[in-house]
Every structure is written in structure tokens, then in C-alpha cells.
Amino acid sequence: MNVDGSVAIVTGGGRGIGAAIAQALAAAGAHVVVADLDGDAAAAVAAAIGDDRAATGVRANVASVADLEDLIAAAEHEYGPVDIFCANAGIAGASGLPDDDDWDAAIEINLMAHIRAARLLLPSWLERGRGYFVTTASAAGLLAEVGLASYSVTKHGAVAFAEWLAITYGDRGVRVSCLCPMAVNTRMLTDSVSAEDSVAAAGARVTLASGDVVEPDVVADHVLAAIAAETFLILPHPEVLTYFRRKADDYDRWLRGMRRLAASTATA
Ligand SMILES: NC(=O)c1ccc[n+]([C@@H]2O[C@H](COP(=O)([O-])OP(=O)(O)OC[C@H]3O[C@@H](n4cnc5c(N)ncnc54)[C@H](O)[C@@H]3O)[C@@H](O)[C@H]2O)c1
Numbered sequence: 001m002n003v004d005g006s007v008a009i010v011t012g013g014g015r016g017i018g019a020a021i022a023q024a025l026a027a028a029g030a031h032v033v034v035a036d037l038d039g040d041a042a043a044a045v046a047a048a049i050g051d052d053r054a055a056t057g058v059r060a061n062v063a064s065v066a067d068l069e070d071l072i073a074a075a076e077h078e079y080g081p082v083d084i085f086c087a088n089a090g091i092a093g094a095s096g097l098p099d100d101d102d103w104d105a106a107i108e109i110n111l112m113a114h115i116r117a118a119r120l121l122l123p124s125w126l127e128r129g130r131g132y133f134v135t136t137a138s139a140a141g142l143l144a145e146v147g148l149a150s151y152s153v154t155k156h157g158a159v160a161f162a163e164w165l166a167i168t169y170g171d172r173g174v175r176v177s178c179l180c181p182m183a184v185n186t187r188m189l190t191d192s193v194s195a196e197d198s199v200a201a202a203g204a205r206v207t208l209a210s211g212d213v214v215e216p217d218v219v220a221d222h223v224l225a226a227i228a229a230e231t232f233l234i235l236p237h238p239e240v241l242t243y244f245r246r247k248a249d250d251y252d253r254w255l256r257g258m259r260r261l262a263a264s265t266a267t268a
Contacts, residue, residue, distance in 0.1 A: 014041030
């Protein structure tokens with residue numbers, strides 16, 4: 001899709017990967033609505049995009065259906081029909097096998113928010129024969145995140161939902177890309193590394209030990225390239241494809257390797 005002149009929403013755009021995607025979309029000529037639970041952060045990112053570019057910051061909790069409805073309505077009111085929706089807001093969730101409240105939060109933010117946004121946008125996208133859903137999942141959605149059950153499960157769900165959207169609506173003009181990075185230099189990563197919770201910290205150390213830490217603007221460049229080429233899988237860490245192939249090739253061998261990785265990093 002040609003981004004120039006399009007209307008885009010980026011959730012979790014107040015910092016990190018979302019802020020970088022919002023900036024890259026705006027630089028490519030999109031009108032961008034930056035949405036975040038932290039309204040001040042969203043407004044600051046929109047303001048930093050500059051007066052010569054169209055960007056607006058909106059406070060929105062993606063776990064709220066009403067907020068998602070208001071967000072899409074605000075984008076339409078400000079710039080016109082939404083062409084690109086980046087479902088990027090996410091939380092790492094609690095470690096281990098957390099209680100139901102923690103599972104609910106991870107499911108609502110990392111998965112249900114994507115499903116609800118798609119439900120709201122699809123009627124207009126199908127009518128116009130045009131729409132782009134960009135899922136920020138994780139390498140954990142293709143592989144696994146050591147120590148974080150709810151993160152692994154919800155990110156797998158996000159990948160599965162992105163696949164389903166592409167399969168079901170791909171022939172009707174709806175495009176889908178799915179971002180699956182390993183470590184990216186954002187607050188989510190640094191918070192987990194410094195977490196007092198040893199399981200979460202071990203998980204973050206596994207992520208760090210497993211590949212290079214990529215900067216958010218590099219990730220955003222990959223996202224823009226995928227939108228231009230209309231390709232599904234976005235892998236800022238190309239080795240994820242090798243690990244994914246190994247997993248499919250011999251699941252038990254892959255599980256043994258993951259157990260070794262988890263054990264070695266937990267004691268590091
Ligand atoms: N940083 C990494 O290493 C990494 C790796 C793979 C995938 N990801 C994914 O990338 C996405 C962005 O993460 P990040 O690393 O930039 O993290 P981050 O914590 O720096 O930023 C996340 C942003 O989402 C916002 N947010 C959280 N809950 C929200 C909600 N309910 N409604 C609206 N906004 C909300 C936060 O306020 C924050 O601004 C997440 O989905 C994350 O799972 C991150």
C-alpha cells in the first residue's frame with residue numbers, strides 16, 4: 001500500500017516501537033493518530049512529528065471497546081476513513097502462570113484489542129476494498145517467551161488472528177502484516193531486565209541472549225517496507241525464521257533446546 005496520504009492509527013504510540021512506527025508513517029506522508037493509555041505521551045509524540053505533518057495524539061485504552069470506537073471515530077473525523085491500523089499496544093504480563101486477573105489483562109490488550117479493532121474497521125475496509133492491519137506480535141508468537149506464559153499465549157493468538165484476517169479477507173483488498181521481533185530497545189525490555197521478579201528477568205535475559213537488541217526506528221523501517229511490499233511476516237531479527245523452521249522441523253528437539261536455554265539463562 002502506498003502510505004502517502006493515507007490515514008493511520010498506531011496504538012501504544014506514546015513511546016517505544018509504536019512511537020517509531022507513528023514517526024515513520026508520518027515521514028512517509030500518512031496522517032497519523034497516535035493513541036496511548038498515556039494521553040500526554042501520545043500528544044507529545046504527535047507534536048514532535050511536527051506542524052508540517054498531520055498527527056494527532058489521543059488517549060485510548062485498547063482494552064476498552066468504547067475507547068476503540070472513539071479512537072476510530074476521532075481519526076475519521078480528523079482525517080477521513082482509516083486505511084492503516086497498527087495494533088501495537090502490548091504488555092509483558094506477569095511471569096509464570098499468573099492469576100486470572102493477569103491473564104485477563106494480557107488477553108484483553110495483546111489479543112482482544114486486535115479482534116475488536118478489526119471488527120470495527122472491516123465493514124468500511126470491505127466496502128472500500130482497502131485496509132491494512134499491522135499486528136505487533138513478537139518472536140514469542142512464533143516461538144515462545146521463557147518465563148512468560150500469558151505473553152507467549154497471547155502473542156501466538158495475535159499471530160493466529162493476523163493469519164486468519166489475511167486468509168479470510170486478503171482477496172477483498174484487506175492487507176495484513178505481522179511484526180515478530182526479538183529484543184527491541186524500549187521500556188518494555190529494560191523494565192523486564194531490571195524486574196525484581198526473577199522469572200521475568202530470566203525471560204528478558206533469554207531474549208537478550210538470543211539475538212541483537214534492535215532500535216525501534218530500525219523496526220519501524222521494516223514495518224514501512226512490509227507495508228510498501230504488502231508482505232505478511234516482518235522479522236527485524238532474520239534468525240527468527242531459522243528458529244521457526246527448526247521448531248516446525250523437529251518440535252521435540254526444539255523444546256529440548258528451549259529448556260536448555262531457559263535453564264542456562266535462569267542461573268546466569
Ligand atoms: N521491546 C521488545 O523487546 C519487544 C519485542 C517483541 C514485541 N514487542 C511488542 O511491541 C509492542 C510495543 O512494545 P514496546 O517494546 O514499544 O513497549 P513499551 O512498553 O515501551 O510501549 C508500550 C506502549 O503501549 C502503551 N499501552 C500499554 N497498555 C495499553 C493499553 N491498554 N492501551 C493503550 N496503550 C497501552 C504504553 O503506555 C506504552 O506507551 C508490544 O506489543 C510488545 O509486546 C516488544
